[in-house]
Amino acid sequence: MAYRKFKADNLFDGYRFVEEDKVLITDEEGVIQDIVIDRDAGDDVQQFKGILTPGFINCHCHLELSHMKGLIPEGTGLIKFVLYVVQQRHFPQEEILQAIENAEDEMISDGIVAAGDICNNALTLLQKKKGRLYYHNFIEASGFNPQIADQRFQRSVDFFREYANSYSIPVESNSIVPHAPYSVADELWELIINFPGNHLLTIHNQESAGEDQWFKYKQGEFSELYEQMNIDTSFFQPSGKSSLQTYLPKFLRNQSVILVHNVHTSENDILFCQPACRQAGCKLFWCLCPLANQYISQLLPPVDLLLKHNCDLVLGTDSLASNHQLSILEEMKMILQHFSHIKMETVLKWATFNGARALQLEQLLGSFEKGKRPGIVWIDQDLQKSKRIL
Ligand SMILES: [Zn+2]
Structure with missing residues (x-):
């Protein structure tokens, strides 16, 4: 040999x-x-x-948003950012596909070998079929109105089948996942977590301070988001707890969950998660996307708190709508610059072995x-x- x-x-x-x-x-x-x-x-x-x-593992990206590079101004905060993303829908398909291909090229040449990719449509399928990167496709479901839960779920199941059937990766490399705690009604949540084979999930967690305010008091900036999107929230009852403490117990036994962003996660939240996960039999990974957090809200996640409690950390680039590049090295540098006591060795482990465990690819990568x-x-x-x- x-x-x-x-x-x-x-x-x-x-x-x-x-x-x-x-x-x-x-x-x-x-x-x-x-x-x-x-x-x-x-x-x-x-x-x-x-x-x-x-090779690096990118645990959170949205390849399908690659054509939105440079389109959304920095520092808008999450609510305006979300509204921008949902309103910017008018792009020629050709432009979207080209941007997807370019973004994948960039990931590969910078050293990314696998990605956890959020999918709200099947536009990335063509590129993924080329088999140049490992992907776990997180088919995202959202809908805050309980009446549309069935319809929204069915839409996700259709995309799930499209990915699972036309793509030569194992079916376990696809899941249906909740977009965020504030965008998924309980009825939709039930359908998602009980979907057969859904062993690996992810969710955008505590990306803005308003998320906790909404769950604790039904107040704050999220009222504005629902109003602007014409969503009736009269049915919603605040839990009086933080977002994470409200939804985490709703995951099932043996489900692994990648919590993404965690910018506003408190020490109490972390302390809540550890016994709750032990009890529920679920495994948590905390995905940091510091450059996207800077882009959207000029904030950073509580890295020291997460380290203090031995949380399993991984890295993600998020999308080109909220980042200037899809580079794990740039994400690591952002952490090293802002948390100078953290060693290169530590962040490299998040970017490699931890990421592979989070995407359940540690046998290969x-x-x-x-x-x-x-x-x-x-x-x-x-x-x-x-x-x-x-
Ligand atoms: Zn995201």
């Missing part, structure tokens, strides 16, 4: 930086064979300045372990660029 051999100033294996004298060995296809001491590696070792890491084919990504010494090398 022909081998490929790689050495770097810093070799990150998915968990930690390994000792300086270690060499990564793969076969021609990039399947990991071993990590050995350099004197045992033989000839033809390729040497890199900077970091070598397993996320670390340099024998038999996996995680992709090999090079990051230059100044953290200016990342590039897939195998």
Whole structure:
């Protein structure tokens, strides 16, 4: 068998930086064979300045919104941002498809090997069928009005079938998921979580302060959103609790959930989640999309709190509607700049092994372990660029 051999100033294996004298060995296809001491590696070792890491996992994106790059001004806050997204619907299909292809190209060349992708239509299917990236398709359902729950759910089931049937990935790589706590009626929620095979879910969580105000008191900026969207909320009863504490117990046993954004998650929320999850038998991952949070609301998630309570963190880029690029390296740099006590090794683990676990792809991706084919990504010494090398 022909081998490929790689050495770097810093070799990150998915968990930690390994000792300086270690060499990564793969076969021609990039399947990991071993990590050995350099004197045992033989000839033809390729040497890199900077970091070598397993391929990145982007746990949250919306490829279908790629044509909205640069369209929405920064700093609008979530309500205006959501209204922009739902109102901007008039683009030629050709333009949308081209933007999807360009966005996927960008993800691949920057070192992303798998993505958790939110789908509200089947427009990304054509690109995904090319099989260049692993995807978990999160078919999103929303509808705050209980009367339209069946109709909205059926629409999602139709998209689910379209993805599951025409796409050669395993059916487990598709789920139907709730968009956000404030956009899914209880009736729709029931249909979503009980959908057969829905073992991996995701939800936009506590992205704005108004979300908690709505669930606690039925007040605040969300009243404006419903009004502008002509949604009748007369049936809604506030729970008196935060959004997360209201909906988390509604997930089923054995469902894994990726909570996305978490900008306004409090320490009480985190403390609530741990026993609630143990009791409910669900597994939580906390996905940070710091550049999108900056773009939309000039805020950052409570990274220190999440770390203090040993939460499993992962990273996402969100969409090009709320980000200037789809780069996991840029998300990591944002964290490192704003939380300077956090180590590169820590964020790299979120970007690789943790992400692979969150998307349930850890048998294949996320670390340099024998038999996996995680992709090999090079990051230059100044953290200016990342590039897939195998
Ligand atoms: Zn999103």
